[in-house]
Amino acid sequence: MTSPPFIRCRGLTRIYRKGRIEVTPLDRLDLDVPEGEFLALMGPSGSGKTTLLNLISGIDRPTSGELVVGGEDLASLSRGRLTRWRAERCGYIFQLYHLVPILSAFENVELPLLLRKGLTRADRRHRVAAALDRVGLSDRATHRPAELSGGQEQRVAIARALVADPPLLVADEPTGDLDRESADQILALLRTLSSEHGKTIVMVTHDAKAAESAGRILHLEKGRLVESAVATPA
Numbered sequence: 001m002t003s004p005p006f007i008r009c010r011g012l013t014r015i016y017r018k019g020r021i022e023v024t025p026l027d028r029l030d031l032d033v034p035e036g037e038f039l040a041l042m043g044p045s046g047s048g049k050t051t052l053l054n055l056i057s058g059i060d061r062p063t064s065g066e067l068v069v070g071g072e073d074l075a076s077l078s079r080g081r082l083t084r085w086r087a088e089r090c091g092y093i094f095q096l097y098h099l100v101p102i103l104s105a106f107e108n109v110e111l112p113l114l115l116r117k118g119l120t121r122a123d124r125r126h127r128v129a130a131a132l133d134r135v136g137l138s139d140r141a142t143h144r145p146a147e148l149s150g151g152q153e154q155r156v157a158i159a160r161a162l163v164a165d166p167p168l169l170v171a172d173e174p175t176g177d178l179d180r181e182s183a184d185q186i187l188a189l190l191r192t193l194s195s196e197h198g199k200t201i202v203m204v205t206h207d208a209k210a211a212e213s214a215g216r217i218l219h220l221e222k223g224r225l226v227e228s229a230v231a232t233p234a
């Protein structure tokens with residue numbers, strides 16, 4: 001018996017309506033992602049990549065279709081339960097990091113834990129230190145975002161996504177604003193998180209080299225998967 005996929009989409013559809021105009025960024029998409037896979041999503045602008053990430057991560061909800069992530073039927077969760085699910089089960093990494101400029105690296109990483117009940121200050125400190133250590137930035141804990149390079153800012157953002165130890169990470173063009181060397185560091189980190197720490201990762205990218213870091217590449221066009229290729233992780 002094989003275990004069920006970590007992410008299962010069947011006929012996944014998202015329709016936005018504005019007055020009489022209807023946009024269908026995701027059109028009856030079928031997708032299985034096994035636990036621990038590092039998946040890259042490519043496709044032209046407007047093909048539905050961010051829409052798909054937002055559904056998988058519980059930020060948005062499908063118009064129709066089946067969506068099960070980590071055993072949870074996201075299509076049927078209430079907004080409140082979806083928000084709680086997301087806080088515990090999914091870390092989101094953005095192209096432009098979205099760090100709070102007046103907070104230190106430590107405080108930025110600590111933010112998601114402040115929403116959690118039952119953690120002491122010592123628990124939080126311990127977890128933040130471990131997350132910063134995992135991204136190799138223990139020595140930058142007191143720095144503010146403006147005192148860090150872009151690559152370091154993205155590593156802080158990854159530490160923030162990891163600090164609650166979610167099984168799922170989604171990343172929307174995480175290397176889109178970085179030079180090649182910093183991008184390669186981020187990609188190596190994501191690879192390790194999937195191969196050694198069992199995180200399931202779905203990453204959107206326009207960069208073919210970034211996509212090749214993943215274990216599998218899928219292409220979206222007009223809200224549907226169009227082809228797939230197998231990449232060999234470096």
Ligand SMILES: Nc1ncnc2c1ncn2[C@@H]1O[C@H](COP(=O)(O)OP(=O)(O)O)[C@@H](O)[C@H]1O
Pocket residue numbers: 016017023024025043044045046047048049050051052
């Ligand atoms: N909240 C929204 N309301 C209306 N249309 C949207 C919304 N979000 C995305 N869209 C539309 O859905 C399509 C796909 O968008 P998106 O998923 O962001 O594409 P990608 O990330 O591949 O560039 C686009 O045509 C976009 O304008």
Ligand SMILES: [Mg+2]
Pocket residue numbers: 049050051172
């Ligand atoms: Mg997008």
